[in-house]
Amino acid sequence: MRLAGRTTSLVAVVLMSACAVAPKTVDSVAGETLSGRLALRVEAAEGAPARSVTAAFELQGDAGRGRLDLSTPLGSVLAQARWAPGSVVLATPQGDTRFDDLDALTRAVLGESLPVAALFDWLRGRPWPGAASTPSVAPAEPGFEQLGWVVSLARFEDAQVAARRARAPVVTVRAKLDRP
Numbered sequence: 001m002r003l004a005g006r007t008t009s010l011v012a013v014v015l016m017s018a019c020a021v022a023p024k025t026v027d028s029v030a031g032e033t034l035s036g037r038l039a040l041r042v043e044a045a046e047g048a049p050a051r052s053v054t055a056a057f058e059l060q061g062d063a064g065r066g067r068l069d070l071s072t073p074l075g076s077v078l079a080q081a082r083w084a085p086g087s088v089v090l091a092t093p094q095g096d097t098r099f100d101d102l103d104a105l106t107r108a109v110l111g112e113s114l115p116v117a118a119l120f121d122w123l124r125g126r127p128w129p130g131a132a133s134t135p136s137v138a139p140a141e142p143g144f145e146q147l148g149w150v151v152s153l154a155r156f157e158d159a160q161v162a163a164r165r166a167r168a169p170v171v172t173v174r175a176k177l178d179r180p
Contacts, residue, residue: 031061033058036176036177038173039053039054040052040054045169045170046168058071065085068116079092112169114171131147133146136150142154150164151163160174160176
């Protein structure tokens with residue numbers, strides 16, 4: 001009877017540990033963390049098909065040092081981008097890939113360069129201080145133009161930001177931020 005009890009306890013421990021999820025890599029990055037849902041769409045152009053990605057995201061740090069995690073709705077990490085001076089790494093389940101800069105990373109992954117450095121400010125409803133910007137003029141939606149993108153803040157009170165690059169291929173990024 002004692003052997004059966006020990007065997008049952010051992011099986012229970014093994015089963016519980018099998019259900020545990022390994023923690024994702026967490027690099028310590030100073031700064032506020034922004035999280036929510038992100039949808040990106042690249043329109044079809046020049047024979048290339050349209051592409052889209054929807055994921056949960058967590059963005060931490062700033063343009064100089066940071067981390068962007070993209071996850072499925074169930075929490076499985078799809079990819080993690082980490083950057084610091086002289087280092088840009090994309091970690092996926094297939095392994096790590098190094099890039100020269102964030103533009104090279106987004107070009108390789110999406111086929112288009114995205115202004116990741118500017119996203120920190122755009123998601124806070126303001127232009128990035130690293131480039132000139134022009135505020136939208138009425139009757140246009142509230143927002144601004146920067147780096148060739150039109151950033152709409154029309155739904156900012158609902159924690160939503162949209163950015164659209166009009167030159168081909170047209171790229172649209174929509175973010176719905178989690179509320180604290």
